[in-house]
Amino acid sequence: MLSAIDKRILAQVADLHEIPQGAYNIRKNGMGVQRNSTANIEIKAKEDKPGIDIIVKPGTKGESVHIPVILTAEGLEDMVYNTFEIGEGADVLVVAGCGIHNPGSEKAEHNGIHEFFIRKGARMRYVEKHYGEGEGTGKKVLNPRTVLHLEEGATAELELVQIRGVDNTKRYTEARLERKAHLVITERMLTHGDQYAESDILIELTGEDATTQVISRSVAQDRSKQIFYPRVVGQNKCRGHVQCDAIIMDEAQVRAIPEIAANHSDAQLVHEAAIGKIAGEQIIKLMSLGLSEKEAEETILQGFLK
Amino acid sequence: MLELKDVSLTIEGEKGTVEILHNINLTLEDRRFYVITGPNGGGKSSLAKLLMGIYRPTSGRIMLDGQDITDLDITERARLGVGYAFQQPPRFKGLTVKELLQLAAGKNSPGNVCNYLFDVGLCPQDYQDRDVDASLSGGELKRIEIATLLARKLKVALYDEPEAGIDLWSFGRLTETFKALHKKNGTTIIIISHQERILSLADELIMIADGTVREKGTKEEIWPLIMDEIGCVCSKDCIERADNNAECNR
Ligand SMILES: Nc1ncnc2c1ncn2[C@@H]1O[C@H](COP(=O)(O)OP(=O)(O)O)[C@@H](O)[C@H]1O
Numbered sequence: 228m229l230s231a232i233d234k235r236i237l238a239q240v241a242d243l244h245e246i247p248q249g250a251y252n253i254r255k256n257g258m259g260v261q262r263n264s265t266a267n268i269e270i271k272a273k274e275d276k277p278g279i280d281i282i283v284k285p286g287t288k289g290e291s292v293h294i295p296v297i298l299t300a301e302g303l304e305d306m307v308y309n310t311f312e313i314g315e316g317a318d319v320l321v322v323a324g325c326g327i328h329n330p331g332s333e334k335a336e337h338n339g340i341h342e343f344f345i346r347k348g349a350r351m352r353y354v355e356k357h358y359g360e361g362e363g364t365g366k367k368v369l370n371p372r373t374v375l376h377l378e379e380g381a382t383a384e385l386e387l388v389q390i391r392g393v394d395n396t397k398r399y400t401e402a403r404l405e406r407k408a409h410l411v412i413t414e415r416m417l418t419h420g421d422q423y424a425e426s427d428i429l430i431e432l433t434g435e436d437a438t439t440q441v442i443s444r445s446v447a448q449d450r451s452k453q454i455f456y457p458r459v460v461g462q463n464k465c466r467g468h469v470q471c472d473a474i475i476m477d478e479a480q481v482r483a484i485p486e487i488a489a490n491h492s493d494a495q496l497v498h499e500a501a502i503g504k505i506a507g508e509q510i511i512k513l514m515s516l517g518l519s520e521k522e523a524e525e526t527i528l529q530g531f532l533k
Numbered sequence: 534m535l536e537l538k539d540v541s542l543t544i545e546g547e548k549g550t551v552e553i554l555h556n557i558n559l560t561l562e563d564r565r566f567y568v569i570t571g572p573n574g575g576g577k578s579s580l581a582k583l584l585m586g587i588y589r590p591t592s593g594r595i596m597l598d599g600q601d602i603t604d605l606d607i608t609e610r611a612r613l614g615v616g617y618a619f620q621q622p623p624r625f626k627g628l629t630v631k632e633l634l635q636l637a638a639g640k641n642s643p644g645n646v647c648n649y650l651f652d653v654g655l656c657p658q659d660y661q662d663r664d665v666d667a668s669l670s671g672g673e674l675k676r677i678e679i680a681t682l683l684a685r686k687l688k689v690a691l692y693d694e695p696e697a698g699i700d701l702w703s704f705g706r707l708t709e710t711f712k713a714l715h716k717k718n719g720t721t722i723i724i725i726s727h728q729e730r731i732l733s734l735a736d737e738l739i740m741i742a743d744g745t746v747r748e749k750g751t752k753e754e755i756w757p758l759i760m761d762e763i764g765c766v767c768s769k770d771c772i773e774r775a776d777n778n779a780e781c782n783r
């Protein structure tokens with residue numbers, strides 16, 4: 228059964244207010260608690276290790292899969308392997324996400340390893356939200372590892388969000404794109420206190436006319452630290468664009484090290500990176516509309532991370 | 534009524550202390566339309582920033598309807614009904630035109646705030662969901678900036694060179710619009726401009742040069758006195774603006 232805390236966390240990480248429609252798997256404290264497959268989307272437990280296989284039949288359109296993870300106990304180190312098979316021509320939404328409510332002083336950690344096979348012409352939108360809360364001093368740690376294989380003409384849009392509460396995160400994302408495949412990664416991050424966040428992205432454009440776009444927006448507050456390391460490698464005629472944009476506040480530290488590598492003369496790769504404070508003019512403008520300084524700051528950050 | 538009494542402003546710049554405004558005395562009445570003009574660097578924008586609370590005077594007092602507002606901050610003055618459309622409005626990543634207008638109009642504003650876009654010659658459907666970011670042209674940004682003032686109930690509305698980047702034909706219509714809109718609330722309108730066409734709309738002209746009020750009076754009184762200097766500034770301004778016209782003016 229789901230408690231009130233579970234429900235609040237589900238709302239935070241998966242916008243879920245009740246049991247979702249369609250296929251879902253809810254994992255809590257290292258175990259699957261509820262699961263549902265549909266005619267087109269099968270979810271089954273792996274036999275050799277913790278985790279699930281999610282198999283979307285070719286041609287499945289307009290369906291969604293929710294696979295939230297909840298941790299509500301301290302001293303737990305959860306490790307899970309999920310494999311997604313998005314069949315040819317399918318078009319689906321996958322909502323993942325992990326919420327930790329750490330009540331104690333020991334660490335609670337979730338390491339999710341997701342591997343996606345997005346078959347010819349399939350489309351997937353993937354939303355992953357990370358969230359942490361809890362009264363205790365116990366660290367909330369999330370280390371997602373995401374590996375994507377995009378076949379010819381496949382499209383994936385990843386929205387990776389971590390707003391507050393996660394003490395330590397090391398995110399690793401890797402993708403290989405075949406001919407005419409298209410990948411968009413949008414990352415939103417806000418760290419505060421003494422939090423640490425690292426995001427490492429490696430995208431390899433192997434097929435002709437493969438395209439990718441990485442948009443990372445982050446805010447670092449207090450004494451938190453962030454490191455971004457997005458890399459795009461062009462092995463063919465292809466296009467890639469990486470954009471890292473960070474707002475730095477207080478005594479925070481941000482490093483952005485975008486890398487583009489072209490191994491083909493028709494590879495068109497661009498990277499942009501910017502780190503800076505909130506522009507004083509922006510605060511003044513909003514104050515001149517009647518907002519307090521604090522409201523102005525919050526409005527600017529909210530928009531930036533939207 | 535807005536009064537400036539012996540207001541001076543010095544700023545600690547990189548090259549030491551500079552006096553930007555010197556002993557400004559001005560009384561600006563409700564429901565009147567003032568145009569401030571004068572050479573570049575004369576102190577017009579600094580005067581506007583003083584009124585908005587962005588700069589604080591080094592000496593002197595500022596009164597609004599008899600209340601001393603000299604020590605009030607930007608937010609407090611905004612809430613009393615002072616508004617300022619920036620000469621160079623900032624851009625915001627992730628804030629839409631609609632959201633900005635809603636912030637300007639306040640939570641309880643009646644009607645659709647995006648209708649103010651019509652008044653500045655922008656089609657609401659095309660613009661309301663766009664971000665106020667680098668994707669807007671300079672002229673579009675200036676028009677949206679003007680709309681944020683139109684959306685508010687103001688006692689004092691300050692527009693800093695609103696014509697920059699806006700073609701003359703649509704600007705003529707625009708000036709009529711904000712004249713009509715502000716009349717309803719009894720607003721004091723102050724426009725900083727070099728545009729002859731805008732100068733001719735004014736009830737009174739104020740000429741600021743070298744940080745002082747050089748002249749103040751009705752058009753008839755001032756016009757002949759400042760014609761030379763304005764003529765010069767204006768032609769320069771028009772040449773600058775000629776590069777700036779690559780925008781959509783539907
Ligand atoms: N924050 C500032 N720091 C240093 N100098 C400034 C500052 N603001 C304005 N000034 C100077 O004050 C003078 C008047 O500027 P401004 O008010 O912008 O003139 P105008 O709007 O009439 O062109 C200029 O010489 C300008 O360089």
Ligand SMILES: [Mg+2]
Binds near residue numbers: 577578579620693
């Ligand atoms: Mg100016």
